[in-house]
Amino acid sequence: MKYRHRVLGFLFLLSVITYIDRVCISVAGKTMQEDLGISPERWGWILGAFAISYAAFEIPSGSMGDRIGPRKVLTRIVVWWSAFTSLTGVVRSFPALLGVRFMFGAGEAGAYPNSSAAISRWFPFVERARAHGLVWMASRVGGAISPLLVVPIQAAYGWRASFMVFGVMGILWAAAWYWWFRDHPSEKAGVTAAEMEEIDTGAKPEAHVGLPWGQALRNPNLWWIMLMYHTYCWGSFFYLSWLHTFLENGRGFSKADLVAYSWLPFVFGGTANMLGGITSDYMVKRVGLKWGRRLCGLIGLGASSIFLLATTLTQDKVASVLLLALGYAGSDFMLPVAWAVCLDVGRKYAGAVTGAMNTAGQIGSFATSVSFGYLVTYFGSYDAPLIPMGILTGISALLWLKIDATDQLVKEPVMGDPLQKAA
Numbered sequence: 001m002k003y004r005h006r007v008l009g010f011l012f013l014l015s016v017i018t019y020i021d022r023v024c025i026s027v028a029g030k031t032m033q034e035d036l037g038i039s040p041e042r043w044g045w046i047l048g049a050f051a052i053s054y055a056a057f058e059i060p061s062g063s064m065g066d067r068i069g070p071r072k073v074l075t076r077i078v079v080w081w082s083a084f085t086s087l088t089g090v091v092r093s094f095p096a097l098l099g100v101r102f103m104f105g106a107g108e109a110g111a112y113p114n115s116s117a118a119i120s121r122w123f124p125f126v127e128r129a130r131a132h133g134l135v136w137m138a139s140r141v142g143g144a145i146s147p148l149l150v151v152p153i154q155a156a157y158g159w160r161a162s163f164m165v166f167g168v169m170g171i172l173w174a175a176a177w178y179w180w181f182r183d184h185p186s187e188k189a190g191v192t193a194a195e196m197e198e199i200d201t202g203a204k205p206e207a208h209v210g211l212p213w214g215q216a217l218r219n220p221n222l223w224w225i226m227l228m229y230h231t232y233c234w235g236s237f238f239y240l241s242w243l244h245t246f247l248e249n250g251r252g253f254s255k256a257d258l259v260a261y262s263w264l265p266f267v268f269g270g271t272a273n274m275l276g277g278i279t280s281d282y283m284v285k286r287v288g289l290k291w292g293r294r295l296c297g298l299i300g301l302g303a304s305s306i307f308l309l310a311t312t313l314t315q316d317k318v319a320s321v322l323l324l325a326l327g328y329a330g331s332d333f334m335l336p337v338a339w340a341v342c343l344d345v346g347r348k349y350a351g352a353v354t355g356a357m358n359t360a361g362q363i364g365s366f367a368t369s370v371s372f373g374y375l376v377t378y379f380g381s382y383d384a385p386l387i388p389m390g391i392l393t394g395i396s397a398l399l400w401l402k403i404d405a406t407d408q409l410v411k412e413p414v415m416g417d418p419l420q421k422a423a
Helices: 003-027 029-036 040-068 070-088 094-108 111-122 125-157 159-180 193-199 213-217 220-236 243-251 255-261 264-287 289-311 317-379 386-402 418-422
Strands: none
Touching (some): 003 040, 003 070, 003 094, 003 111, 003 159, 003 193, 029 040, 029 094, 040 094, 070 094, 070 159, 111 317, 125 159, 125 255, 213 220, 213 317, 220 289, 220 386, 243 317, 264 317, 289 386, 317 386
16 A cells, blocks of 8 residues: 555544544534533534634644644644543533633644645645545544444433543544654655655655745635635534534434434535545546636535525425435535645645635634524524525535636746646
8 A cells, every 4th residue: 555545544534533523512412402501592602612713723723734744733633632522521511611612623723734734745736636535525424423423322321421432532543643654755664766756746845834925815816715615614514513403403303313314414425525526636637727626616515505405495304314415415525626726726835725714614614603593593493594504605606716726826836747737
């Protein structure tokens, strides 16, 4: 097995653990609200606390990976968030839970930008969308198996035990990552000359590389990418935050129903992630970089918008979860393409650019998490929040018409760069 595929194996496992830890609180949400006496409005703030701290620390953590490498930064990130995952299981009040989830989000910030930094150093241009597709597919595997793990643990030992167990998983991954991974293929013993030639991402990155923010922010391309991801997250974060509560309170699902059906959106999403990455890399070869990325974003998010809005038209349990699954598949078809575009336009500044995009996205995640509870209370319906989510997802689709993957944010031509040919 080639060494870059082993790197991808580590990132795959990391993504699984990341989403088990994230979705755990969604699965346990109804029980936690009842146990701690938290209203829907306050629960939205609990979910939003993660998103806003995650947004605040995305750019610093992504930029840190560009400067000192994803080996050290990902180790720090995973140890931090694993500690606060476990601490979620010991809180006894709304303020304590709010603080712990804020710190959990601050710790996890930068996980995916630093995964992108690792991909940018270990994978050639034409494999990056597929690599991102596999990493994001893994996140949906984590989301799919979370109820299968959380519900039995919760039934046997209570909701608190599930958070403590999952915290340990991250610590084990961090230790293995720090021991095995190196920031550049040239530093890893055993990487062959043939594989180095295949990777061909250029010389080992110099230390302390920082994105020239003045130049990047003057490029409208960065703003379109950030706005696209912000509006996308209004719909997508629902699946990580409110989905299981929506199914229980909005569609009458029992805990047994959750185990039987709530994994479907994540399986659909995971499959779509892989297909989106493969399709985009194929389209880049056929129609060029700009439209090879753009078409996947436009089609995927357009379909997602339609299915989200269609969910409000039925109260049937199975039909609802299937429509939501198709909605997640549409947005996830786009997801690896968005992250690949950040590498396309950011190059050696991949951590900072993906951090900027994800910061904008998580502001949307915060807004949708908090507004969801208020909209449910105001309209007396769990369907009401799906309407703005669907509309904003449609806007996100249209914004892809403004994004140009060939427009580098910092004009630094790379000799023999295959993307110049693909453009």
